[in-house]
Amino acid sequence: MQINFAAIAVAGLSAWRRLKPSLLQETVVLPALGFAGVLALWWAIALLRPELMPTPPEAFVANLDYLLHPFYRRGPGDVGIGWLLLASLRRVVLGFGLATLVAIPLGFLVGMSRRAMLALNPLIQIFKPVSPLAWLPIALAIFNLAEPSAIFVIFITSLWPTIINTALGVSSVSQDYIDVARVLEMPRWRQITKIIWPASLPYIFTGLRISLGIAWLVIVAVEMLTGGLGIGFFVWDEWNRLNLNSVFLAIVIIGVTGLLLDYAVSRIQALVTHRAVARSNF
Structure with missing residues (x-):
């Protein structure tokens, strides 16, 4: 049986959009995802410029x-x-x-x-x-x-x-x-x-x-x-x-x-x- 992964992905995305965010998602999960995205971008740039840009853990330790x-x-x-x-x-x-x-x-x-x-x-x-x-x-x-x-x-x-x-x-x-x-x-x-x-x-x-x-x-x-x-x-x-x-x-x-x-x-x-x-x- 052939599985249509594209249709499954579209259906999953539609179901996610229909879900009303809970209080936990609004106050913790979704903001955490936003911060995680910024940290991931920072980490990626730091890996490209290691001679100048510190990674998040390095910056945290240096600022203790x-x-x-x-x-x-x-x-x-x-x-x-x-x-x-x-x-x-x-x-x-x-x-x-x-x-x-x-x-x-x-x-x-x-x-x-x-x-x-x-x-x-x-x-x-x-x-x-x-x-x-x-x-x-x-x-x-x-x-x-x-x-x-x-x-x-x-x-x-x-x-x-x-x-x-x-x-x-x-x-x-x-x-x-x-x-x-x-x-x-x-x-x-x-x-x-x-x-x-x-x-x-x-x-x-x-x-x-x-x-x-x-x-x-x-x-x-x-x-x-x-x-x-x-x-x-x-x-x-x-x-x-x-x-x-x-x-x-x-x-x-x-x-x-x-x-x-x-x-x-x-x-x-x-x-x-x-x-x-x-x-x-x-």
């Missing part, structure tokens, strides 16, 4: 000291990866926090006032696509110090997503709600706090999550150029030493930290809005 002692201090410039991460996080929190304090009120102003929108929207559209690193020379000229310059670059690049999303949320509030508030002679400040603010919160948090992602992305690039204590300078310094083991460690730490930051903001959003944050495929 960083992993087991993340907060050591052995000299002015020799500190653990934990201290470098905290230094970068401090700059991000300061720059992002200042940007949030400025961006949300500006977003409300743009969303509620057509005149403000006409005045500020051209500036937003001009400055939004400017590369973060283009702001660094200006910041260095103003502050003449690396630390405040890095915070300023994070501040200026974190503004635009929050402003745009806040303005979109404010302008998207149903006009029927505003008309009812006017019929009830509700003061403007009560309209803002009771109607516009709650309705705009999902948009605001979307902008905050985008801004925080940009801030964490920018700090690595800025620290590469300004130097000092931070995870970005660590990447650049280890590359200059041709130590790719530590570079891979830093990439993993940067990615995991960015994931945790976004998760923290999503949890705050769920607490503030009293609703679960919708999951996305991306």
Whole structure:
């Protein structure tokens, strides 16, 4: 009897697609397969370039000291990866926090006032696509110090997503709600706090999550150029030493930290809005 392997493969693939993933598959199995694929690709490239690229086990063994002692201090410039991460996080929190304090009120102003929108929207559209690193020379000229310059670059690049999303949320509030508030002679400040603010919160948090992602992305690039204590300078310094083991460690730490930051903001959003944050495929 002749076996049609192609038909069996197609039938098996169709059955797999019809299966609804279980909770274990969604949370453990499928993510593990994704990570395994990345590790396999890394391993394959390392086998092709063994003189430069370490394999995953080699990188793990070489970074054991960083992993087991993340907060050591052995000299002015020799500190653990934990201290470098905290230094970068401090700059991000300061720059992002200042940007949030400025961006949300500006977003409300743009969303509620057509005149403000006409005045500020051209500036937003001009400055939004400017590369973060283009702001660094200006910041260095103003502050003449690396630390405040890095915070300023994070501040200026974190503004635009929050402003745009806040303005979109404010302008998207149903006009029927505003008309009812006017019929009830509700003061403007009560309209803002009771109607516009709650309705705009999902948009605001979307902008905050985008801004925080940009801030964490920018700090690595800025620290590469300004130097000092931070995870970005660590990447650049280890590359200059041709130590790719530590570079891979830093990439993993940067990615995991960015994931945790976004998760923290999503949890705050769920607490503030009293609703679960919708999951996305991306």
